[in-house]
Amino acid sequence: MEILRFQVEDIVELKKPHPCGSKEFKILRVGSQMRIACMGCSHDMTIDRIKLEKAVKRFVKKGVDE
Numbered sequence: 001m002e003i004l005r006f007q008v009e010d011i012v013e014l015k016k017p018h019p020c021g022s023k024e025f026k027i028l029r030v031g032s033q034m035r036i037a038c039m040g041c042s043h044d045m046t047i048d049r050i051k052l053e054k055a056v057k058r059f060v061k062k063g064v065d066e
């Protein structure tokens with residue numbers, strides 16, 4: 001199983017779109033509780049890291065080169 005390494009400024013595409021229609025979210029804070037912001041409407045929310053890992057379809061952009 002792939003291990004997802006989230007970092008601040010990463011942009012991820014989720015499997016389910018936000019009500020505004022955008023599927024892309026930016027990582028604002030990393031931890032057991034993640035904070036993400038919708039790229040479509042700027043709405044931000046807190047989500048369990050485990051839930052987010054399951055919800056992510058792919059990384060659109062990595063914020064920091066590894």
Ligand SMILES: [Zn+2]
Nearest residue numbers: 018020038041
């Ligand atoms: Zn939105």
